[in-house]
Amino acid sequence: MRQRVARVAVVAVLVALALLAVPLALVIRASFFADERGELERAALSAAVRVSPDFATGDPVELAPGHFEGDLGIYDPALRRRAGTGPALGDAVTGRAASGTVAQRDGDGELVVAVPVSSAEHVIGVVRASTSTASVWKRVLTAWGALLAVALAAFGIALLPARRQARALAAPLEALARTSQSVTDGDLTARAGACGIGEIDQVALNHNAMVDRLAQLLRHEREFTANASHQLRTPLTGLQLGLEAALATPGADLRSAVEEALAESHHLNETIDEVLSLAKDATRSGPGAPAQPVAALLERAELRWHGPFAMDGRRLRLGLDRAVAGAATPRRTTDQILDILLDNAHRHGRGSVEVTLRDLGEAIAIDVTDEGSLSLPPSVIFERGTSTGPGQGIGLALAAELAESTGGRLSVTGTEPTRFTLLLPRTAE
Structure with a gap:
């Protein structure tokens, strides 16, 4: 991932440098050749000034010594060199200048500029200046080398933030991939x-x-x-x-x-x-939920649990307040909760077990009490997996969930002896 991101950044930098450097290189080449033509033209014009009107009648011309490195020659209208250096006979560029216009040529390894010399509106001679294009190309290549060095330096500088940005983009994706792999391996906490x-x-x-x-x-x-x-x-x-x-x-x-x-x-x-x-x-507490009188609830519980307690030599007592015997509670849900509480008393409690019913007005309280003691804190007794015996700690947690599903609540109201209290809202029969 990091290599792909860095590769994209490098390609972008290279494209940007190419789009900048190539036109700039062309501009440098054109500028150097234009400067050299300008130098040749200035040298030719300086020499033309020294040509007197009597040049046509054979007056000699003396060129001033200077630092011009190319050929500088003065030609008569017949294109014969009369002074300076250059070909003995003028070339095509010299011929065009003899017609009265400044002429230039770039080819055959030479850069040539020819300037006409006029007197009384007549061309009396031509000044031809030339230099080798190799010297111009040498300066162009030197400038291109400097441009290449600058481009490489810019590429190197740009590569550092590109790599850093690649790491910045790739690191969170790599971390996300590791997290996904952890989830795949079964770690659902990742x-x-x-x-x-x-x-x-x-x-x-x-x-x-x-x-x-x-x-x-x-x-x-x-x-x-x-x-x-x-x-x-x-x-x-x-x-x-x-x-x-x-x-x-x-x-x-x-x-x-x-x-x-x-x-x-x-x-x-x-x-x-x-x-x-x-x-x-x-939930079973909404409209239309099956309901039953609490008296039927206790009778059904006694029918199911009297035998198991009797086989262990323990008593199961049911205390029913006749004043609320007809009060309705959610049928199957309350049966399940009471079964869990009685099973818990059967497995983990001691002595007699008593189930009592209390009227609290808007709610009904069902207490399940045995003669044992609770060693665990009441705050953790309903957490799934909590158990004081060989069980898996599922029953009381399930009973609490079922109680909440009916709009009720299950709590520990006594530890010595152990007493669980189930609060249930009254339900219409």
């Missing part, structure tokens, strides 16, 4: 940081939002799997034990066993629906 480049920061923001959404979906999937396994394990075990006991007992009432199994299977089906509803962020 997040891309900001770099100050708006477009790349937007890509990083979208990437982080995608990872957050992916992590949320995976968390919901894992929680659903854990919730389902937690809620289905105990009822399935009870169903299997009931059927096995009926088959193993001679003369047992199989119809009664089948009816109990059907009731358990209905409860399992409701449990699955409730866990699915929670996984989809649906």
Whole structure:
């Protein structure tokens, strides 16, 4: 990535230098040749001044000594050299100047300027000045070399910020690639940081939002799997034990066993629906949500949990205030919460377990109390993964989520003995 960005910057610099240097080189060449023609013309004009009107009658001309390095000659109208240096006979340039105009030629390795000398409106001679183009090209090449050196220096200077800019652009993209690779390797906590480049920061923001959404979906999937396994394990075990006991007992009432199994299977089906509803962020507290009297709630709980507690030599007591026995609560959701609290008391509590009902006016309080003690702080007891025994710490966290889905609240209201209190809004029957 860095090499590609640097390559683009280098190409851009080279194109810019070429667009600047090539026209400048052409201008330098034209300027040097124009300057040299100007020098030749000035030398020729200086020599023409020394030609007297008597030149046509044979008056000799003496050229002043100077620093002119080329050939400087004076020709008569017949194009014969009369003084100075140059070809003995004038060339085509000299002939054009003899017609009364300044003539120039650049070719055959020579730069020539011819100036006519007039007297009384007649051309009496021609001054021809010439020099080798090699000397001009030498100065042009020297200037081009200096231009090339400046261009190379500019390229070198421009290369440093180009490389720095390449690093500045490539570093956040490389960091984003590493973050994406970490996510691919399973690290859903990896997040891309900001770099100050708006477009790349937007890509990083979208990437982080995608990872957050992916992590949320995976968390919901894992929680659903854990919730389902937690809620289905105990009822399935009870169903299997009931059927096995009926088959193993001679003369047992199989119809009664089948009816109990059907009731358990209905409860399992409701449990699955409730866990699915929670996984989809649906609630059961809105209009049309199934409701039941709290008396029926406690009776159903006693029917399911009296046997497991009795098998362990423990008592399950239900305290029902008849004044609020007809108060309605969300049916399946409250059943699930009460099952979790009773299962928690069965697994982690001690002694007798008491379920009591209290009327709080706009709400109903259900207390589940056992004779054990709570060793964990109440502030962490509902965090997923928190457990005081061999369990996975799913039940109480799920119960708290279910309580919130009904608009209620689950809290710890006692540690010695342990007491959990479920607050539920009244629901129309």
